[in-house]
Amino acid sequence: MTVNNVDLKADLSHWLKCGNQSLIDHQVKTITNDFAGNDFEKVIKILNWKNDNLSFCKNQEEVLKVFATRNVTEILQEMTSTGCHDDALIVATFCRSVGIPSKYVAGINKLDPRNRGHCVVEIFINNKWMLLDQSRFNISIFPERSEFYRNNYIVGKGLDSWEIGISTFQTWVDKSNQIISHTSSMFNDSQND
DSSP: OEETTEEHHHHHHHTTSOOSSSOOOHHHHHHHTTOOSSHHHHHHHHHHHHHHHOEEOOOHHHHHHHTTTOOHHHHHHHTEEOSHHHHHHHHHHHHHHTTOOEEEEEEEESSSTTTOEEEEEEEEETTEEEEEETTTTEEESSGGGSHHHHHEEEEEEESSTTTTTOOSHHHHHHHHHHHHHHHHHHHHHHHHO
8 A cells, every 4th residue: 555655564564663672572472462452442451551550760860860771671670660751662662562553752842842852652543643642641643733743843753762863861862952953043044034
């Protein structure tokens, strides 16, 4: 099937693969093996599992230290999430494990780009990409109209954060600064026209 000159089947197969940070190992398969039903039911089961099983790390110093450094296996061993980054990584990996093509998406806040960002998952269900905000238990059937897209510049989309170049808190800051610099220069250029 081809849509807008893109081979949809080939594109979707990419989003079912494992990334270096998002391996679908025995532990992931064991957890997701019981997530039966249609794709929406599977997503709900994944979100409920995340909510019921991952504790949130409240120590900000520890969050900054481990941010984006762990893979799915390590997160599951510790059963602790640093927030939306780890949650999106787990959800995207679990979705792929049950056959739902998924993209890890990172964004920085347009109004407060130096201090805020958010990570979500895009899932392919019913022949359409939808945005799943795993932190807010929200699915937007038109991602480009979602609150996430309205409020954030997209830092990158990939199988996981390592694939888009985010592997520590510092690499997150560096990527954010690149986008801030780029959008500032675009704004300044438009002011000079």
